[in-house]
Amino acid sequence: xxxxxxxxxGKIGFVLAAAGSAVGLGNIWRFPYLAAKYGGGIFxxxxxxxxxxxxxxxxxxxxxxxxxTGKSAVTAFGELDKRFSLVGLVASLVPMLILxxxxxxxxxVLKYFAGVVSGSASAMASDTYFGDYIGKVGEPxxxxxxxxxxxxxxxxxxxxxxxxxxxxIMMPVLVALTLFIALYTIFTVDGAWEGVKYYLLPDxxxxxxxxxxxxxxxxxxxxxxxxxxxxxxxxxxxxxxSIEKSAKQIEIFDTGVAFLAGLMIIxxxxxxxxxxxxxxxxxxxLMFVTLPKVFEAMPGGTVIGAIFFFMVILAALxxxxxxxxxxxxxxxxxxxxxxxxxxxxxxxxxxxLGVPSSLGYSLWSEFKIMGMxxxxxxxxxSNSLMMPIIAFITCVFVGFVLKPKTIIDEVxxxxxxxxxxxxxxxxxxxxxxxILAILVSSILSAFGIIKI
Ligand code: TRP
Numbered sequence: 001x002x003x004x005x006x007x008x009x010g011k012i013g014f015v016l017a018a019a020g021s022a023v024g025l026g027n028i029w030r031f032p033y034l035a036a037k038y039g040g041g042i043f044x045x046x047x048x049x050x051x052x053x054x055x056x057x058x059x060x061x062x063x064x065x066x067x068x069t070g071k072s073a074v075t076a077f078g079e080l081d082k083r084f085s086l087v088g089l090v091a092s093l094v095p096m097l098i099l100x101x102x103x104x105x106x107x108x109v110l111k112y113f114a115g116v117v118s119g120s121a122s123a124m125a126s127d128t129y130f131g132d133y134i135g136k137v138g139e140p141x142x143x144x145x146x147x148x149x150x151x152x153x154x155x156x157x158x159x160x161x162x163x164x165x166x167x168x169i170m171m172p173v174l175v176a177l178t179l180f181i182a183l184y185t186i187f188t189v190d191g192a193w194e195g196v197k198y199y200l201l202p203d204x205x206x207x208x209x210x211x212x213x214x215x216x217x218x219x220x221x222x223x224x225x226x227x228x229x230x231x232x233x234x235x236x237x238x239x240x241x242s243i244e245k246s247a248k249q250i251e252i253f254d255t256g257v258a259f260l261a262g263l264m265i266i267x268x269x270x271x272x273x274x275x276x277x278x279x280x281x282x283x284x285x286l287m288f289v290t291l292p293k294v295f296e297a298m299p300g301g302t303v304i305g306a307i308f309f310f311m312v313i314l315a316a317l318x319x320x321x322x323x324x325x326x327x328x329x330x331x332x333x334x335x336x337x338x339x340x341x342x343x344x345x346x347x348x349x350x351x352x353l354g355v356p357s358s359l360g361y362s363l364w365s366e367f368k369i370m371g372m373x374x375x376x377x378x379x380x381x382s383n384s385l386m387m388p389i390i391a392f393i394t395c396v397f398v399g400f401v402l403k404p405k406t407i408i409d410e411v412x413x414x415x416x417x418x419x420x421x422x423x424x425x426x427x428x429x430x431x432x433x434x435i436l437a438i439l440v441s442s443i444l445s446a447f448g449i450i451k452i
Pocket of ligand 1: 021022023024025026027095098221222223224227229318319320322323
Protein backbone atom coordinates (compact mmCIF):
# COMPACT_ATOMS: atom_id res chain seq x y z
CA UNK A 1 0.00 0.00 0.00
CA UNK A 2 2.65 2.43 1.14
CA UNK A 3 4.77 2.17 -1.95
CA UNK A 4 1.77 2.25 -4.27
CA UNK A 5 0.62 5.51 -2.83
CA UNK A 6 3.98 7.17 -3.08
CA UNK A 7 4.47 6.09 -6.66
CA UNK A 8 1.06 7.50 -7.51
CA UNK A 9 1.87 10.91 -6.14
CA GLY A 10 5.21 10.64 -7.88
CA LYS A 11 3.45 10.20 -11.17
CA ILE A 12 1.13 13.16 -10.69
CA GLY A 13 4.10 15.29 -9.75
CA PHE A 14 6.00 14.23 -12.84
CA VAL A 15 3.09 14.77 -15.21
CA LEU A 16 2.37 18.19 -13.73
CA ALA A 17 5.99 19.30 -13.87
CA ALA A 18 6.38 18.17 -17.47
CA ALA A 19 3.05 19.74 -18.41
CA GLY A 20 4.08 22.95 -16.66
CA SER A 21 7.16 23.13 -18.82
CA ALA A 22 5.18 22.28 -21.93
CA VAL A 23 2.29 24.70 -21.46
CA GLY A 24 3.37 28.22 -22.22
CA LEU A 25 3.32 30.85 -24.91
CA GLY A 26 3.55 28.03 -27.42
CA ASN A 27 0.01 27.01 -26.60
CA ILE A 28 -1.59 30.39 -26.06
CA TRP A 29 0.25 32.61 -28.48
CA ARG A 30 1.88 30.43 -31.15
CA PHE A 31 -0.69 27.69 -31.76
CA PRO A 32 -3.66 30.01 -32.52
CA TYR A 33 -1.78 32.15 -35.02
CA LEU A 34 -0.42 29.14 -36.86
CA ALA A 35 -3.84 27.49 -36.93
CA ALA A 36 -5.40 30.69 -38.24
CA LYS A 37 -2.72 31.13 -40.88
CA TYR A 38 -2.57 27.57 -42.15
CA GLY A 39 -6.20 26.85 -42.81
CA GLY A 40 -7.92 26.39 -39.44
CA GLY A 41 -9.61 22.99 -39.28
CA ILE A 42 -7.09 21.31 -41.54
CA PHE A 43 -4.23 22.50 -39.34
CA UNK A 44 -6.01 21.23 -36.24
CA UNK A 45 -6.56 17.84 -37.85
CA UNK A 46 -2.96 17.49 -39.00
CA UNK A 47 -1.73 18.64 -35.61
CA UNK A 48 -3.79 16.10 -33.68
CA UNK A 49 -2.84 13.32 -36.10
CA UNK A 50 0.85 14.13 -35.68
CA UNK A 51 0.44 14.42 -31.96
CA UNK A 52 -0.91 10.89 -31.40
CA UNK A 53 1.71 9.35 -33.69
CA UNK A 54 4.97 11.38 -33.83
CA UNK A 55 4.46 13.30 -30.65
CA UNK A 56 3.54 10.23 -28.65
CA UNK A 57 6.41 8.10 -29.96
CA UNK A 58 9.05 10.75 -29.53
CA UNK A 59 7.82 11.65 -26.07
CA UNK A 60 7.93 8.00 -24.96
CA UNK A 61 11.40 7.57 -26.48
CA UNK A 62 12.80 10.67 -24.79
CA UNK A 63 11.36 9.93 -21.35
CA UNK A 64 12.58 6.32 -21.58
CA UNK A 65 16.10 7.39 -22.63
CA UNK A 66 16.21 9.72 -19.66
CA UNK A 67 15.00 7.12 -17.20
CA UNK A 68 17.24 4.40 -18.57
CA THR A 69 20.41 6.46 -18.37
CA GLY A 70 19.50 8.64 -15.41
CA LYS A 71 21.25 11.46 -17.26
CA SER A 72 20.26 14.72 -18.90
CA ALA A 73 20.31 15.02 -22.68
CA VAL A 74 23.87 16.33 -22.96
CA THR A 75 25.34 13.06 -21.73
CA ALA A 76 22.46 10.58 -22.18
CA PHE A 77 23.03 10.02 -25.91
CA GLY A 78 26.78 9.63 -25.48
CA GLU A 79 26.29 7.15 -22.67
CA LEU A 80 24.15 4.94 -24.89
CA ASP A 81 26.40 5.29 -27.92
CA LYS A 82 29.53 7.43 -28.21
CA ARG A 83 28.87 8.30 -31.85
CA PHE A 84 25.71 10.12 -30.90
CA SER A 85 27.14 12.41 -28.21
CA LEU A 86 26.89 15.43 -30.46
CA VAL A 87 23.11 15.08 -30.89
CA GLY A 88 22.60 15.51 -27.17
CA LEU A 89 24.71 18.62 -27.12
CA VAL A 90 23.03 20.20 -30.14
CA ALA A 91 19.58 19.35 -28.78
CA SER A 92 20.46 21.03 -25.53
CA LEU A 93 21.47 24.19 -27.34
CA VAL A 94 18.05 24.65 -28.94
CA PRO A 95 16.69 26.31 -25.78
CA MET A 96 19.42 28.95 -26.17
CA LEU A 97 17.92 29.93 -29.52
CA ILE A 98 14.38 29.92 -28.18
CA LEU A 99 14.83 31.76 -24.89
CA UNK A 100 15.74 35.20 -26.33
CA UNK A 101 12.80 35.58 -28.66
CA UNK A 102 10.49 33.84 -26.17
CA UNK A 103 11.38 36.66 -23.80
CA UNK A 104 10.61 39.30 -26.42
CA UNK A 105 7.08 37.89 -26.68
CA UNK A 106 7.00 37.60 -22.88
CA UNK A 107 7.77 41.32 -22.82
CA UNK A 108 4.79 42.02 -25.09
CA VAL A 109 2.55 40.13 -22.64
CA LEU A 110 3.93 42.17 -19.72
CA LYS A 111 3.19 45.36 -21.61
CA TYR A 112 -0.39 44.26 -22.34
CA PHE A 113 -0.96 43.37 -18.71
CA ALA A 114 0.39 46.77 -17.62
CA GLY A 115 -1.75 48.43 -20.28
CA VAL A 116 -4.99 46.82 -19.13
CA VAL A 117 -4.24 47.55 -15.49
CA SER A 118 -3.31 51.17 -16.11
CA GLY A 119 -6.53 51.88 -17.97
CA SER A 120 -5.50 51.91 -21.61
CA ALA A 121 -7.70 48.94 -22.42
CA SER A 122 -9.77 50.77 -25.01
CA ALA A 123 -6.74 52.26 -26.77
CA MET A 124 -5.32 48.74 -26.98
CA ALA A 125 -8.46 47.50 -28.71
CA SER A 126 -7.78 49.68 -31.77
CA ASP A 127 -6.51 48.05 -34.98
CA THR A 128 -3.21 49.87 -35.10
CA TYR A 129 -2.16 49.73 -31.44
CA PHE A 130 -0.09 46.57 -31.61
CA GLY A 131 1.72 47.51 -34.81
CA ASP A 132 2.51 50.97 -33.45
CA TYR A 133 3.72 49.49 -30.19
CA ILE A 134 6.18 46.94 -31.59
CA GLY A 135 7.28 49.60 -34.09
CA LYS A 136 8.73 51.57 -31.18
CA VAL A 137 12.38 51.09 -30.29
CA GLY A 138 12.78 51.64 -26.56
CA GLU A 139 9.62 50.46 -24.88
CA PRO A 140 9.51 46.87 -26.18
CA UNK A 141 13.20 46.59 -25.27
CA UNK A 142 12.47 47.64 -21.69
CA UNK A 143 9.68 45.08 -21.28
CA UNK A 144 11.91 42.43 -22.82
CA UNK A 145 14.66 43.36 -20.34
CA UNK A 146 12.21 43.11 -17.46
CA UNK A 147 11.00 39.67 -18.57
CA UNK A 148 14.44 38.17 -19.09
CA UNK A 149 15.66 39.92 -15.92
CA UNK A 150 12.96 38.34 -13.75
CA UNK A 151 13.67 34.97 -15.36
CA UNK A 152 17.39 35.33 -14.62
CA UNK A 153 16.78 36.36 -11.00
CA UNK A 154 14.59 33.33 -10.37
CA UNK A 155 17.17 31.02 -11.94
CA UNK A 156 20.03 32.73 -10.10
CA UNK A 157 18.45 32.32 -6.69
CA UNK A 158 16.99 28.93 -7.53
CA UNK A 159 13.52 29.87 -6.28
CA UNK A 160 11.69 28.27 -9.19
CA UNK A 161 10.02 25.84 -6.82
CA UNK A 162 8.00 28.72 -5.37
CA UNK A 163 6.98 29.97 -8.78
CA UNK A 164 6.05 26.48 -9.86
CA UNK A 165 3.79 26.03 -6.85
CA UNK A 166 1.96 29.24 -7.65
CA UNK A 167 1.62 28.31 -11.29
CA UNK A 168 0.15 24.92 -10.48
CA ILE A 169 -2.75 26.70 -8.84
CA MET A 170 -2.93 29.30 -11.58
CA MET A 171 -2.91 26.83 -14.45
CA PRO A 172 -6.47 25.59 -13.86
CA VAL A 173 -7.59 29.21 -13.56
CA LEU A 174 -5.96 29.98 -16.90
CA VAL A 175 -7.73 27.03 -18.53
CA ALA A 176 -11.09 28.03 -17.04
CA LEU A 177 -10.67 31.65 -18.16
CA THR A 178 -9.69 30.62 -21.67
CA LEU A 179 -12.79 28.48 -21.90
CA PHE A 180 -14.96 31.26 -20.53
CA ILE A 181 -13.57 33.84 -22.97
CA ALA A 182 -14.04 31.43 -25.87
CA LEU A 183 -17.66 30.64 -24.96
CA TYR A 184 -18.42 34.29 -24.29
CA THR A 185 -17.20 35.32 -27.73
CA ILE A 186 -18.90 32.47 -29.54
CA PHE A 187 -22.28 33.07 -27.95
CA THR A 188 -22.44 36.84 -27.79
CA VAL A 189 -20.39 38.34 -30.60
CA ASP A 190 -21.90 38.46 -34.11
CA GLY A 191 -20.06 36.51 -36.76
CA ALA A 192 -18.07 34.34 -34.34
CA TRP A 193 -19.77 31.11 -35.49
CA GLU A 194 -18.14 31.48 -38.88
CA GLY A 195 -14.82 31.38 -37.09
CA VAL A 196 -15.79 28.31 -35.09
CA LYS A 197 -16.56 26.54 -38.36
CA TYR A 198 -13.27 27.68 -39.86
CA TYR A 199 -11.43 26.33 -36.83
CA LEU A 200 -13.23 23.01 -36.47
CA LEU A 201 -14.19 21.91 -39.98
CA PRO A 202 -11.21 20.86 -42.08
CA ASP A 203 -11.11 22.31 -45.57
CA UNK A 204 -8.93 19.93 -47.55
CA UNK A 205 -8.31 22.44 -50.32
CA UNK A 206 -6.27 24.44 -47.82
CA UNK A 207 -3.87 21.56 -47.23
CA UNK A 208 -0.26 22.07 -48.27
CA UNK A 209 3.16 20.84 -47.22
CA UNK A 210 3.45 24.02 -45.19
CA UNK A 211 0.52 22.87 -43.06
CA UNK A 212 2.48 19.78 -42.09
CA UNK A 213 5.80 21.64 -41.70
CA UNK A 214 4.32 24.19 -39.37
CA UNK A 215 2.19 21.69 -37.46
CA UNK A 216 5.20 19.49 -36.83
CA UNK A 217 7.42 22.39 -35.74
CA UNK A 218 4.65 23.52 -33.44
CA UNK A 219 4.26 20.04 -32.00
CA UNK A 220 7.94 19.84 -31.03
CA UNK A 221 7.94 23.37 -29.69
CA UNK A 222 4.78 23.05 -27.69
CA UNK A 223 5.62 19.71 -26.12
CA UNK A 224 9.23 20.71 -25.52
CA UNK A 225 10.37 17.76 -27.66
CA UNK A 226 13.58 17.35 -29.67
CA UNK A 227 15.53 19.59 -27.34
CA UNK A 228 16.42 17.25 -24.56
CA UNK A 229 13.93 18.55 -22.01
CA UNK A 230 11.87 15.38 -21.74
CA UNK A 231 15.06 13.32 -21.43
CA UNK A 232 16.00 15.36 -18.40
CA UNK A 233 12.52 14.99 -16.89
CA UNK A 234 12.63 11.27 -17.58
CA UNK A 235 15.88 10.96 -15.68
CA UNK A 236 14.07 11.99 -12.50
CA UNK A 237 11.28 9.39 -12.51
CA UNK A 238 11.02 6.04 -10.83
CA UNK A 239 10.81 2.70 -12.59
CA UNK A 240 7.24 2.00 -11.51
CA UNK A 241 5.79 5.06 -13.22
CA SER A 242 4.04 4.29 -16.51
CA ILE A 243 5.84 6.19 -19.25
CA GLU A 244 3.08 5.47 -21.72
CA LYS A 245 0.30 6.85 -19.55
CA SER A 246 2.35 9.86 -18.51
CA ALA A 247 3.18 10.70 -22.12
CA LYS A 248 -0.49 10.48 -23.05
CA GLN A 249 -1.54 12.71 -20.17
CA ILE A 250 1.08 15.36 -20.92
CA GLU A 251 -0.04 15.37 -24.55
CA ILE A 252 -3.72 15.62 -23.76
CA PHE A 253 -3.12 18.48 -21.37
CA ASP A 254 -0.84 20.39 -23.72
CA THR A 255 -3.03 19.91 -26.78
CA GLY A 256 -6.14 20.71 -24.75
CA VAL A 257 -4.79 24.10 -23.70
CA ALA A 258 -3.70 24.87 -27.27
CA PHE A 259 -7.10 23.84 -28.61
CA LEU A 260 -8.91 26.12 -26.17
CA ALA A 261 -6.58 29.02 -26.95
CA GLY A 262 -7.43 28.62 -30.63
CA LEU A 263 -11.11 28.53 -29.77
CA MET A 264 -10.71 31.75 -27.84
CA ILE A 265 -8.82 33.64 -30.54
CA ILE A 266 -9.86 32.41 -34.00
CA UNK A 267 -13.65 32.96 -33.77
CA UNK A 268 -12.91 36.39 -32.29
CA UNK A 269 -10.73 37.26 -35.27
CA UNK A 270 -13.62 36.40 -37.57
CA UNK A 271 -16.07 38.40 -35.56
CA UNK A 272 -13.98 41.54 -35.35
CA UNK A 273 -12.65 41.52 -38.90
CA UNK A 274 -16.07 40.89 -40.42
CA UNK A 275 -14.90 37.61 -41.94
CA UNK A 276 -11.94 39.19 -43.72
CA UNK A 277 -9.58 36.27 -44.35
CA UNK A 278 -6.44 38.39 -44.49
CA UNK A 279 -6.89 39.09 -40.77
CA UNK A 280 -6.15 35.41 -40.20
CA UNK A 281 -2.69 35.55 -41.70
CA UNK A 282 -1.37 38.22 -39.34
CA UNK A 283 1.13 35.95 -37.64
CA UNK A 284 2.75 36.61 -34.26
CA UNK A 285 0.56 39.61 -33.46
CA LEU A 286 -2.75 37.76 -33.70
CA MET A 287 -3.40 37.30 -30.00
CA PHE A 288 -2.35 40.85 -29.16
CA VAL A 289 -4.62 42.40 -31.75
CA THR A 290 -7.67 40.26 -31.06
CA LEU A 291 -7.86 39.72 -27.32
CA PRO A 292 -8.03 43.41 -26.31
CA LYS A 293 -11.04 43.73 -28.61
CA VAL A 294 -12.74 40.80 -26.89
CA PHE A 295 -12.10 42.31 -23.46
CA GLU A 296 -13.35 45.68 -24.68
CA ALA A 297 -16.61 44.09 -25.83
CA MET A 298 -17.15 42.18 -22.59
CA PRO A 299 -18.80 43.59 -19.46
CA GLY A 300 -16.10 43.65 -16.78
CA GLY A 301 -13.60 42.98 -19.57
CA THR A 302 -10.87 45.07 -17.97
CA VAL A 303 -10.78 42.91 -14.86
CA ILE A 304 -11.01 39.68 -16.83
CA GLY A 305 -8.35 40.95 -19.22
CA ALA A 306 -6.01 41.83 -16.36
CA ILE A 307 -6.42 38.42 -14.72
CA PHE A 308 -6.00 36.72 -18.08
CA PHE A 309 -2.77 38.47 -19.04
CA PHE A 310 -1.44 37.84 -15.54
CA MET A 311 -2.01 34.10 -15.95
CA VAL A 312 -0.31 34.17 -19.33
CA ILE A 313 2.66 35.93 -17.74
CA LEU A 314 2.92 33.12 -15.20
CA ALA A 315 2.64 30.39 -17.82
CA ALA A 316 5.30 32.16 -19.88
CA LEU A 317 7.57 32.66 -16.89
CA UNK A 318 7.48 29.02 -15.81
CA UNK A 319 8.50 28.08 -19.36
CA UNK A 320 11.22 30.73 -19.68
CA UNK A 321 12.62 29.75 -16.29
CA UNK A 322 12.78 26.13 -17.31
CA UNK A 323 14.40 27.10 -20.63
CA UNK A 324 17.04 29.19 -18.88
CA UNK A 325 17.63 26.64 -16.14
CA UNK A 326 18.37 24.02 -18.81
CA UNK A 327 21.02 26.15 -20.49
CA UNK A 328 22.52 27.38 -17.23
CA UNK A 329 23.03 23.86 -15.93
CA UNK A 330 24.60 22.73 -19.21
CA UNK A 331 27.08 25.61 -19.10
CA UNK A 332 27.83 24.82 -15.46
CA UNK A 333 28.63 21.22 -16.30
CA UNK A 334 30.44 21.76 -19.58
CA UNK A 335 32.63 24.71 -18.59
CA UNK A 336 32.93 23.80 -14.89
CA UNK A 337 31.73 27.22 -13.77
CA UNK A 338 29.41 28.26 -10.94
CA UNK A 339 25.70 28.98 -11.17
CA UNK A 340 26.28 32.71 -10.95
CA UNK A 341 28.79 32.96 -13.77
CA UNK A 342 26.72 30.65 -15.91
CA UNK A 343 23.62 32.72 -15.27
CA UNK A 344 25.35 35.92 -16.35
CA UNK A 345 26.69 34.32 -19.52
CA UNK A 346 23.26 33.01 -20.48
CA UNK A 347 21.68 36.36 -19.66
CA UNK A 348 24.28 38.12 -21.79
CA UNK A 349 23.71 35.78 -24.74
CA UNK A 350 19.95 36.16 -24.38
CA UNK A 351 20.19 39.94 -24.51
CA UNK A 352 22.53 39.71 -27.49
CA LEU A 353 20.05 37.57 -29.44
CA GLY A 354 16.89 39.13 -27.99
CA VAL A 355 17.64 42.74 -28.85
CA PRO A 356 17.80 42.13 -32.62
CA SER A 357 14.61 40.05 -32.34
CA SER A 358 12.83 42.99 -30.76
CA LEU A 359 14.34 45.62 -33.09
CA GLY A 360 13.33 43.55 -36.10
CA TYR A 361 9.95 45.25 -35.90
CA SER A 362 11.31 48.79 -35.67
CA LEU A 363 14.82 50.04 -36.28
CA TRP A 364 16.03 46.99 -38.16
CA SER A 365 12.87 46.04 -39.99
CA GLU A 366 14.73 46.35 -43.29
CA PHE A 367 17.32 43.80 -42.24
CA LYS A 368 16.23 40.37 -43.36
CA ILE A 369 17.85 36.99 -43.79
CA MET A 370 16.09 34.65 -46.23
CA GLY A 371 13.16 37.07 -46.14
CA MET A 372 12.73 36.81 -42.38
CA UNK A 373 13.41 39.37 -39.71
CA UNK A 374 15.31 38.16 -36.67
CA UNK A 375 12.47 36.88 -34.50
CA UNK A 376 11.05 34.83 -37.35
CA UNK A 377 14.53 33.65 -38.22
CA UNK A 378 15.25 32.30 -34.73
CA UNK A 379 11.83 30.72 -34.70
CA UNK A 380 12.49 29.14 -38.10
CA UNK A 381 15.99 27.94 -37.23
CA SER A 382 14.90 26.23 -34.04
CA ASN A 383 11.44 24.93 -34.95
CA SER A 384 11.68 24.21 -38.65
CA LEU A 385 15.32 23.26 -38.90
CA MET A 386 17.12 22.11 -35.76
CA MET A 387 14.25 20.35 -34.00
CA PRO A 388 13.24 18.28 -37.05
CA ILE A 389 16.90 17.35 -37.59
CA ILE A 390 17.27 16.29 -33.96
CA ALA A 391 13.96 14.43 -34.06
CA PHE A 392 15.11 12.63 -37.22
CA ILE A 393 18.41 11.56 -35.68
CA THR A 394 16.64 10.51 -32.47
CA CYS A 395 14.29 8.29 -34.49
CA VAL A 396 17.13 6.69 -36.45
CA PHE A 397 19.09 6.23 -33.24
CA VAL A 398 16.21 4.63 -31.38
CA GLY A 399 14.91 2.69 -34.38
CA PHE A 400 18.12 1.21 -35.73
CA VAL A 401 21.00 1.65 -33.32
CA LEU A 402 19.40 1.24 -29.93
CA LYS A 403 16.43 -0.70 -31.38
CA PRO A 404 12.82 -0.05 -30.30
CA LYS A 405 13.06 -3.06 -28.03
CA THR A 406 15.44 -1.21 -25.69
CA ILE A 407 12.82 1.49 -25.19
CA ILE A 408 9.99 -1.04 -24.94
CA ASP A 409 11.94 -2.94 -22.27
CA GLU A 410 12.39 0.26 -20.31
CA VAL A 411 8.71 1.17 -20.60
CA UNK A 412 7.54 -2.32 -19.62
CA UNK A 413 9.70 -2.73 -16.52
CA UNK A 414 6.66 -2.36 -14.33
CA UNK A 415 3.86 -1.51 -16.77
CA UNK A 416 2.17 -2.53 -19.98
CA UNK A 417 2.94 -0.75 -23.25
CA UNK A 418 -0.33 -0.88 -25.18
CA UNK A 419 0.75 1.12 -28.20
CA UNK A 420 4.12 -0.54 -28.67
CA UNK A 421 3.39 -1.68 -32.25
CA UNK A 422 2.49 1.86 -33.21
CA UNK A 423 5.56 3.12 -31.41
CA UNK A 424 7.96 0.80 -33.24
CA UNK A 425 6.46 1.47 -36.65
CA UNK A 426 6.42 5.23 -36.19
CA UNK A 427 9.90 5.55 -34.72
CA UNK A 428 11.51 3.28 -37.33
CA UNK A 429 9.77 4.10 -40.57
CA UNK A 430 6.94 6.61 -40.55
CA UNK A 431 8.63 9.37 -38.60
CA UNK A 432 12.10 9.37 -40.20
CA UNK A 433 10.70 9.25 -43.74
CA UNK A 434 8.14 12.00 -43.11
CA ILE A 435 10.50 14.22 -41.17
CA LEU A 436 13.12 13.99 -43.88
CA ALA A 437 10.64 14.82 -46.64
CA ILE A 438 9.31 17.74 -44.69
CA LEU A 439 12.72 19.01 -43.74
CA VAL A 440 13.99 18.99 -47.31
CA SER A 441 10.94 20.82 -48.58
CA SER A 442 11.06 23.45 -45.87
CA ILE A 443 14.75 24.12 -46.52
CA LEU A 444 14.22 24.32 -50.26
CA SER A 445 11.35 26.71 -49.80
CA ALA A 446 13.27 28.89 -47.34
CA PHE A 447 15.93 29.33 -49.99
CA GLY A 448 13.28 30.02 -52.56
CA ILE A 449 14.15 26.95 -54.62
CA ILE A 450 10.64 25.50 -54.51
CA LYS A 451 7.35 27.10 -53.66
CA ILE A 452 5.13 25.21 -51.27
N1 TRP B 1 6.81 24.31 -24.64
C1 TRP B 1 6.88 25.67 -24.26
C2 TRP B 1 5.63 26.41 -24.71
O1 TRP B 1 4.75 25.84 -25.26
C3 TRP B 1 8.05 26.39 -24.85
C4 TRP B 1 9.30 25.66 -24.72
C5 TRP B 1 10.04 25.23 -25.74
C6 TRP B 1 9.94 25.27 -23.53
N2 TRP B 1 11.12 24.60 -25.25
C7 TRP B 1 11.09 24.61 -23.91
C8 TRP B 1 9.65 25.42 -22.19
C9 TRP B 1 11.95 24.07 -22.98
C10 TRP B 1 10.49 24.90 -21.25
C11 TRP B 1 11.64 24.23 -21.64
O2 TRP B 1 5.52 27.58 -24.52
